[in-house]
Amino acid sequence: MSAPTPPSADHAARESSPLPAQHEPRHLSPLTALTALTTPDDDAHLRDLHTRLVREAEEHGQLDVAYRTVSSAVGDLLLAATPAGVVRVAFAQEGFEKVLTELAARLSPRVLAAPRRLDAAARQLEEYFAGSRRRFDLPIDLTLAAGFRRQVLQTLPTIAYGRTASYAEVARAAGSERAVRAVGSACATNPVPVLVPCHRVVRSDGTFGGYRGGVEAKRLLLGLEGVTA
Amino acid sequence: MRPFEQVVAEHGATVLRVCRAVAGPDHADDAWSETFLAAMRAYPDLPAETNVQAWLVTIARRKSIDSHRARSRTHPTDQVPERLSTHGQPGGWERDLWEAIGDLPAKQQSAVVYHHVAGLPHAEVAALLGGTPAAARRAAADGIARLRRTYLEEEVR
Structure with missing residues (x-):
């Protein structure tokens, strides 16, 4: 037989067909045996290995970004956390693949689907959407917001559940009365919406204004909290 | 970076597949985990032009050989493993294949594992091993020819 040529899988598949009957030798050649290194339940096995990798990466302190998705009244949400806390909540319309690529670029490419780090966030969000939770008790990592925007986000949790504040009021609270537009962009780029309640910031005339997850999502969140416009 | x-x-x-071929059934999972842990550690500093698959299978082969060595160090009188019976199971795989692969000269082993197990083209195997694609192809062919003798002998025995 001549030297094997790629693609080797085809080559070996030819050799292994038809399948040997019960009493024939187990393998016709080493090439056949090499393709048999894949087994039918490998998908489940690889899931187990992935779980183990997540655990060991965490133990070695090299899981820089963990993520999972949850479903909610405003559609699927992507949750991502660093060891310091929840660093990103994304709406489906932002594109989860795109968001993960951004996180890899801006934080670290050591990103794994690792639900456990986000168990508490997922549970509290579920309670929030069920109406049984009014404030979140979670470590939040605001790494993705810098400067004045970050200052704005830090003041937002002072707006209570079911209340709203205008962009101008938030600007004043953040220590820069004239920075109304900057408050708008801080809210528009809030990396952790819902958890940091930028949805409670509305226009001075009482209309809702824009929202990262779409204005319908903002209306739904405020409606859930008993606010109507 | 993805x-x-x-x-x-x-x-x-x-x-x-690489870990199963080189480390054998009992150590493949450990080798897989060590491979991805090590790869994840180094990943942020990986040059952008790196062929990630080639990089990973190189680590996998090395970790698999390490697991081999560790095992023969800790269990020098290990019993010959019981053979799995996989008659008529197209998805089954054999304990002795990895032993036969383990006995290949290093270059043939690399060429067989990188090309036939990992599916890298000979040109990429050559880039990993040094030398020409033709030499990589020859090493893989020699390795398979040798396996045909050593592995099939065990079958007949």
Whole structure:
């Protein structure tokens, strides 16, 4: 037989067909045996290995970004956390693949689907959407917001559940009365919406204004909290 | 740089084949885990032009050989493993194949594992081993020819 040529899988598949009957030798050649290194339940096995990798990466302190998705009244949400806390909540319309690529670029490419780090966030969000939770008790990592925007986000949790504040009021609270537009962009780029309640910031005339997850999502969140416009 | 999750999703199965071929059934999972842990550690500093699959299978082969060595160090009188019976199971795989692969000269082993197990083209195997694609192709062919003798002999025995 001549030297094997790629693609080797085809080559070996030819050799292994038809399948040997019960009493024939187990393998016709080493090439056949090499393709048999894949087994039918490998998908489940690889899931187990992935779980183990997540655990060991965490133990070695090299899981820089963990993520999972949850479903909610405003559609699927992507949750991502660093060891310091929840660093990103994304709406489906932002594109989860795109968001993960951004996180890899801006934080670290050591990103794994690792639900456990986000168990508490997922549970509290579920309670929030069920109406049984009014404030979140979670470590939040605001790494993705810098400067004045970050200052704005830090003041937002002072707006209570079911209340709203205008962009101008938030600007004043953040220590820069004239920075109304900057408050708008801080809210528009809030990396952790819902958890940091930028949805409670509305226009001075009482209309809702824009929202990262779409204005319908903002209306739904405020409606859930008993606010109507 | 892509999230590491995508790297695991894309190459996990290939790395598992390499680990099974070189480390054997009892140590393949350990070798797989060590491969991806080490890869994840180094990943942020990986040059952008790196062929990720080639990089991973190189680590996988090295970790698999290490697991071999560790085992023969700790269990010098290990019993010959019981043979799995996989008659008529197309998805089954054999304990002795990895032993026969383990006995190949290093270059043939690399060429066989990188090309036939991991599916890298000979040109990429050559880039890993040094030398020409023709030499890589020859090393793989010699390795398979040798396996045909050593592995099939065990079958007949």
